[in-house]
Amino acid sequence: MPEARLSIPPDAEHVRMARVVVAAAARRHGLADEQVDDVRLAVGEAVARAVLRHEAAEQGEQVELLVSDDEAGFSVRISDRVDPAQPDHDGGLALELVRALAPVARLDGAVVTLEWPRDR
Amino acid sequence: MDLDVSTREQGNRFIVAAIGEVDVFTAPILDEELSRLTAEGRTGLIVDLSRVDFLDSTGLSVLVKTLKRVREAEGTLDIVVVADRVEKVFRLTGLDRLIPLHASVEAALASTQRDPDEGDAQTQEA
Numbered sequence: 001m002p003e004a005r006l007s008i009p010p011d012a013e014h015v016r017m018a019r020v021v022v023a024a025a026a027r028r029h030g031l032a033d034e035q036v037d038d039v040r041l042a043v044g045e046a047v048a049r050a051v052l053r054h055e056a057a058e059q060g061e062q063v064e065l066l067v068s069d070d071e072a073g074f075s076v077r078i079s080d081r082v083d084p085a086q087p088d089h090d091g092g093l094a095l096e097l098v099r100a101l102a103p104v105a106r107l108d109g110a111v112v113t114l115e116w117p118r119d120r
Numbered sequence: 121m122d123l124d125v126s127t128r129e130q131g132n133r134f135i136v137a138a139i140g141e142v143d144v145f146t147a148p149i150l151d152e153e154l155s156r157l158t159a160e161g162r163t164g165l166i167v168d169l170s171r172v173d174f175l176d177s178t179g180l181s182v183l184v185k186t187l188k189r190v191r192e193a194e195g196t197l198d199i200v201v202v203a204d205r206v207e208k209v210f211r212l213t214g215l216d217r218l219i220p221l222h223a224s225v226e227a228a229l230a231s232t233q234r235d236p237d238e239g240d241a242q243t244q245e246a
Contacts, residue, residue: 051144096213097213
C-alpha cells in the first residue's frame with residue numbers, strides 16, 4: 001500500500017474512525033505496539049484539531065488524510081481548509097502533543113505532516 | 121456513544137468512573153458530569169480512568185478545568201490511570217505534576233484522606 005486517502009466530514013464523531021483506520025495502517029506497516037499507540041494519539045490530535053478549526057471557522061469542507069507506507073517509513077498528512085492564521089482553540093496543546101509523539105512533525109500552513117521513519 | 125460515565129459516593133469522595141474512549145466527541149459527557157458535581161459543591165473528586173483505553177487533549181482539558189474549580193473550592197482531584205497509553209498523555213503534557221495519579225481507586229482513596237481529624241482517627245492505635 002503506497003498511499004491511502006481518507007476524507008472525513010469536520011464533525012467530532014468522525015475523528016475516531018480516522019484514528020482506527022490509520023492505526024490499522026500503522027500496524028500493517030510493521031510498527032511496534034507502542035508506536036501504533038503513538039500514531040493513534042498523534043493522528044487523533046491532529047484530526048481533532050482540524051475538525052475544531054473547521055467548527056470555529058464554520059467551514060464544512062472535508063478534512064483530508066493521506067497515509068503513505070513505503071520503504072522510507074510511515075507517514076500521515078492531515079489537511080484542513082481553514083486560514084492558517086486562525087489560532088487554535090486550545091492554545092496549541094494538541095500540536096504540542098503531536099510534536100511529542102511523532103519522530104517528525106511539521107506544520108506547513110493548513111497541513112500537518114507526521115512521519116515515523118523506518119529505522120535500521 | 122463510546123464513553124459511559126457514572127458516579128458513586130464512597131466515604132466523602134465522589135468517584136466518577138469512565139468506561140471507553142475520551143476524545144473530542146465524548147469529552148463533553150465527562151465534562152457535563154464533572155461540571156454538575158462541582159456546581160453542586162461536590163469537590164472531593166476521584167476520576168477513575170482505569171477502564172479508559174484512549175484519552176486525548178480534549179479529555180485533558182476537561183480535567184484541567186475541573187482541577188481549577190476543585191482548587192477554588194479547596195477540594196481535591198485525584199485520577200486513577202492504568203493503561204500506559206493514557207498515563208503517557210499526562211506525562212507528555214506535564215499534567216502528572218499537577219494532578220496526583222494512582223494505580224487504583226483504593227490507592228486514590230487512601231491518598232485523599234487529608235482531613236487532619238480523620239487522619240488521626242485512622243492512625244490511632246487499636
